[in-house]
Amino acid sequence: MSKLFRLMLSKTQHKNLFRNTPEGSKNKSKSVARGNHQNIYIQITSEKTSAIVTECYLCKPITLIKTFSMIVGIPKEIKNNENRVALTPAGTQELVKRGHTVYVQTMAGEGSGFNDESYIGAGGKILATAAEIFSVAEMIIKVKEPIEQEYKLIKKDQLVFTYFHFASYEPLAHAMIKTGAVCLAYETVERVDGSLPLLVPMSEVAGRMSIQEGAKYLEKPLKGRGILLGGVPGVMPAKVLVLGGGVVGANAAKIAAGMGADVIITDVNINRLRYLDDVMPKNVHTMVSNEYTIRELVKTHDLIIGAVLVPGAKAPKLITKDMLKLMRPGTVLVDVAVDQGGCIETCKPTTHEDPTYIIDDVVHYCVANMPGAVPYTSTLALTNATLPYAIKLASQGWKKACNDNMELRKGLNVIGGKVVYKAVADSFNLPYTDVKEFLS
Numbered sequence: 415m416s417k418l419f420r421l422m423l424s425k426t427q428h429k430n431l432f433r434n435t436p437e438g439s440k441n442k443s444k445s446v447a448r449g450n451h452q453n454i455y456i457q458i459t460s461e462k463t464s465a466i467v468t469e470c471y472l473c474k475p476i477t478l479i480k481t482f483s484m485i486v487g488i489p490k491e492i493k494n495n496e497n498r499v500a501l502t503p504a505g506t507q508e509l510v511k512r513g514h515t516v517y518v519q520t521m522a523g524e525g526s527g528f529n530d531e532s533y534i535g536a537g538g539k540i541l542a543t544a545a546e547i548f549s550v551a552e553m554i555i556k557v558k559e560p561i562e563q564e565y566k567l568i569k570k571d572q573l574v575f576t577y578f579h580f581a582s583y584e585p586l587a588h589a590m591i592k593t594g595a596v597c598l599a600y601e602t603v604e605r606v607d608g609s610l611p612l613l614v615p616m617s618e619v620a621g622r623m624s625i626q627e628g629a630k631y632l633e634k635p636l637k638g639r640g641i642l643l644g645g646v647p648g649v650m651p652a653k654v655l656v657l658g659g660g661v662v663g664a665n666a667a668k669i670a671a672g673m674g675a676d677v678i679i680t681d682v683n684i685n686r687l688r689y690l691d692d693v694m695p696k697n698v699h700t701m702v703s704n705e706y707t708i709r710e711l712v713k714t715h716d717l718i719i720g721a722v723l724v725p726g727a728k729a730p731k732l733i734t735k736d737m738l739k740l741m742r743p744g745t746v747l748v749d750v751a752v753d754q755g756g757c758i759e760t761c762k763p764t765t766h767e768d769p770t771y772i773i774d775d776v777v778h779y780c781v782a783n784m785p786g787a788v789p790y791t792s793t794l795a796l797t798n799a800t801l802p803y804a805i806k807l808a809s810q811g812w813k814k815a816c817n818d819n820m821e822l823r824k825g826l827n828v829i830g831g832k833v834v835y836k837a838v839a840d841s842f843n844l845p846y847t848d849v850k851e852f853l854s
């Protein structure tokens with residue numbers, strides 16, 4: 415690998431410049447005079463060199479340049495029916511052209527329509543196994559949270575950038591604490607306005623998909639009520655209740671309304687409901703969420719979508735077990751919030767292979783990785799959002815990137831065995847360490 419850095423120095427500074435780099439005299443430099451200053455190009459030729467410190471005899475140090483050439487690893491996702499990949503060939507090219515090395519596990523992109531050759535063409539390198547990827551990489555970019563067979567592959571101080579959803583699975587939190595790795599969670603990267611830019615694209619996919627799936631399971635052969643979402647002339651449409659009017663909820667409501675259903679969205683945030691009331695079609699109504707209202711609404715609604723989120727914490731149980739008895743047989747519950755523990759008490763995670771189960775004649779669909787079923791759309795939507803952050807992390811290292819960027823800083827959940835995200839620590843009564851202890 416070869417990298418070029420440019421410094422602007424005065425002639426005197428140039429004369430007195432000496433370079434103090436890990437590779438010392440092996441570095442080549444050349445200079446070009448321009449007016450009063452010199453453009454100094456310093457070429458680093460070693461793949462291992464990640465930083466260059468430049469000092470001047472006269473005014474030490476004149477410049478301290480630190481740049482990282484990160485080794486990035488993209489393992490193949492192994493969660494059931496997970497066909498997304500964390501980086502596309504386009505993303506690979508963006509990282510490689512900035513001097514980073516990208517290793518992709520063979521077939522990692524296959525499920526999303528990207529073969530190994532397309533990664534090689536973009537400058538990536540292919541490795542055969544996950545073990546090799548985890549062993550060589552300084553930064554792992556994934557889609558889903560590590561699962562048990564990956565725990566032992568994660569190394570101390572390795573940066574793991576992926577969805578973790580710690581609050582929904584305590585063993586994962588303990589496993590990551592044990593690794594000593596730096597866990598930067600997509601789902602808690604947060605903008606100043608409180609929005610979650612790395613949850614949004616998947617929430618858009620899951621929200622839209624929840625209605626597609628819900629409509630399917632309302633069909634009689636799939637144990638649903640046998641009701642068509644949009645009805646037909648002379649027959650009433652289905653009633654859809656959406657719990658939580660955030661990104662998932664709004665996308666679900668939009669699709670359900672588009673299919674002709676009668677839709678109610680509930681939320682605790684009245685300002686959000688005002689906004690939704692403004693932008694949603696006429697067949698969407700809003701109500702403030704509380705136990706009394708939900709208990710009434712479940713009696714008459716055919717399809718109920720769970721779409722609430724309290725960032726970093728377990729989802730509140732808005733539908734309790736006893737409420738199932740109030741529902742009509744064949745009612746369908748799609749608990750999209752299952753990845754945060756679910757907002758339906760009887761929700762337990764399912765997979766695309768076996769997505770539903772029935773309790774009290776009520777169909778439960780609780781697939782934790784819904785976007786995994788539409789990997790083409792999901793991979794592009796996800797990587798459009800993650801790549802700018804991945805580039806920052808690779809180019810600056812996680813410490814500087816998180817110091818400079820408050821959005822990324824919020825994504826830090828576990829560092830070197832310490833939980834640095836309060837809601838995760840609170841969920842499991844684990845000691846909480848302020849992230850400032852690791853940053854300046």
Ligand SMILES: NC(=O)c1ccc[n+]([C@@H]2O[C@H](COP(=O)([O-])OP(=O)(O)OC[C@H]3O[C@@H](n4cnc5c(N)ncnc54)[C@H](O)[C@@H]3O)[C@@H](O)[C@H]2O)c1
Pocket residue numbers: 613614616617618620657658659660661662663680681682683686703721722723724729730732749750751752753754781782783784785
């Ligand atoms: N299963 C999947 O494949 C999948 C995919 C994407 C997202 N999700 C999950 O879907 C959930 C929703 O995500 P989102 O992006 O829409 O979040 P969001 O933050 O955009 O929206 C959540 C909404 O829930 C509301 N809310 C909070 N507590 C509430 C309560 N007690 N009653 C009613 N509303 C309440 C909030 O006010 C907010 O409007 C999250 O748990 C997310 O992780 C799951």
